[in-house]
Amino acid sequence: MNSGTDSALDSLPPLALYVHLPWCVRKCPYCDFNSHQAPSELPAKDYVDALLADLELDLPLVWGRTVQSIFFGGGTPSLFSAKWIERLIAGFRARLRVSPQAECTLEANPGTTEHDSFSAYRDAGINRVSLGVQSFNDELLQRLGRIHGSAEIETAVESIHTAGISNFNIDLMYALPGQSTNEALDDIRRAIHCAPSHLSFYQLTIEPNTAFHASPPKLPDEDTAWDMQEQCGELLLESGFRQYEISAWARAGFRCRHNLNYWRYGDFLGIGAGAHSKLTLPAEQSVRRRVRHRHPDVWLKAMQSGEWLADDRLIGEEERVFEFFLNQLRLYDGVRKDQFTPRTGVGWNRISARLEKAIERGVLQDSCGMLKPTALGWRFSNEIQAMFLPPGIEKKPQSSYNADLH
Ligand code: SF4
Structure with a gap:
């Protein structure tokens, strides 16, 4: 890697x-x-x-x-x-x-x-x-x-x-x-x-x-x-x-x-009431998340006043690592290792020890550039996700990360 x-x-x-x-x-x-x-x-x-x-x-x-x-x-x-x-x-x-x-x-x-x-x-x-x-x-x-x-x-x-x-x-x-x-x-x-x-x-x-x-x-x-x-x-x-x-x-x-x-941690721009965005900003070397006001009446009024965002913040490195793995581990093809650094801005060395531990425990397998949950791993997917949780953060519901996923 x-x-x-x-x-x-x-x-x-x-x-x-x-x-x-x-x-x-x-x-x-x-x-x-x-x-x-x-x-x-x-x-x-x-x-x-x-x-x-x-x-x-x-x-x-x-x-x-x-x-x-x-x-x-x-x-x-x-x-x-x-x-x-x-x-x-x-x-x-x-x-x-x-x-x-x-x-x-x-x-x-x-x-x-x-x-x-x-x-x-x-x-x-x-x-x-x-x-x-x-x-x-x-x-x-x-x-x-x-x-x-x-x-x-x-x-x-x-x-x-x-x-x-x-x-x-x-x-x-x-x-x-x-x-x-x-x-x-x-x-x-x-x-x-x-x-x-x-x-x-x-x-x-x-x-x-x-x-x-x-x-x-x-x-x-x-x-x-x-x-x-x-x-x-x-x-x-x-x-x-x-x-x-x-x-x-x-x-x-x-x-x-x-x-x-x-699921592959690409970028998305969300518009309209309650929509979420996640955008990579190379010039700032950061990833930004924005959330619009949720209620349509509130959002419509807020658009007129110019204060249409309910949340606007940069996503820290540990949170990016967690988000990167969160959804890809739901995919049957698994996680693409070569996309980790370009999409999170974090070096592989930061997660290699955690991954080796998961592989040793038999919940993840590493094959042909992909990390996939094993049969045991599918049964304990929450446990695998918890391995990538930023320190001191409780797991939020899935919808908090991908509120627009339908
Ligand atoms: S389930 Fe679908 S149709 Fe029913 S209220 Fe929700 S968004 Fe509307």
């Missing part, structure tokens, strides 16, 4: 742009994202103008760089019509260099795209859709407090196919209130039948500050949840999907480039 001395942050990682559109028809009882029930009339024009103004404020931090992916996340971005998405993409291209091959994802929820077909979003510049299906079972969807049913899913999937958008993700959850393993398998079969290129498959967990936390539903026990995960995973494998991250499955060539950039 490299030198024993710390190296400069002199080679910039890929840059992604995240755009937060924070409103939903109503708040789901399990949701801890920064999402808010939409007012009767969406302030679409004010919000879009503020997003472009927000981008301009951070342009000096990304001058001359090329954006490799754009992700419209939420909330429910498909509440914004294609006209507004087109205006935003044109506004980004006028202000930033956007790669002609950029992956450009729109999160959409069934039942919210009646006003515009996916062909209109495709014409606006969207080339990847992430559809929040969660389940195909009408009764389970009701228990989850979702606004859609299986009929709306069918309509949305048909519209995606008609638009010719082949790069399309389905978000699906398992271990839902009262769900049996057979029902989870049925959901996976129906998802595969929709012919997506990517599947995000998550276990429902009860998060603090949600309606489910205040009044928890009865969920399947851990053994049943494990069974669902295993059996559904087998079906996905048989159908040509490969798991590349704890919750992400893709067909060959369709891994989500935007999320991979987060």
Whole structure:
């Protein structure tokens, strides 16, 4: 591996742009994202103008760089019509260099795209859709407090196919209130039948500050949840999907480039209410994290007053080391050793003793330039992550580091 001395942050990682559109028809009882029930009339024009103004404020931090992916996340971005998405993409291209091959994802929820077909979003510049299906079972969807049913899913999937958008993700959850393993398998079969290129498959967990936390539903026990995960995973494998991250499955060539950039500790500029940025600044030899005000009303007002940031700080070396490993250890390919110093600015010698210890204990293996958890390591992934925690810091929830990861 490299030198024993710390190296400069002199080679910039890929840059992604995240755009937060924070409103939903109503708040789901399990949701801890920064999402808010939409007012009767969406302030679409004010919000879009503020997003472009927000981008301009951070342009000096990304001058001359090329954006490799754009992700419209939420909330429910498909509440914004294609006209507004087109205006935003044109506004980004006028202000930033956007790669002609950029992956450009729109999160959409069934039942919210009646006003515009996916062909209109495709014409606006969207080339990847992430559809929040969660389940195909009408009764389970009701228990989850979702606004859609299986009929709306069918309509949305048909519209995606008609638009010719082949790069399309389905978000699906398992271990839902009262769900049996057979029902989870049925959901996976129906998802595969929709012919997506990517599947995000998550276990429902009860998060603090949600309606489910205040009044928890009865969920399947851990053994049943494990069974669902295993059996559904087998079906996905048989159908040509490969798991590349704890919750992400893709067909060959369709891994989500935007999320991979987060996981590989690339740079991202986040705009909109509550959005996070992580940017490498070679001139200052530092990595900077910025967070916007979370509530859309507060952020919109703050944009006018010029005090739009809730947090703005440089990330210290130990914290960079932790963040670098945190998400890469979720990837099945493991951690790329050659990216450690260029992305953290920290010399390999600072972590070699910790890694040797982990390898000796049999939780990590070092092969072909990659560090991967062993089978034992997957069972103790929290323990591995704790090895890289900055001294004196408790592990924060994953969302504190990647608040915009969907
Ligand atoms: S639709 Fe998604 S973002 Fe909106 S409240 Fe439900 S889970 Fe949260």
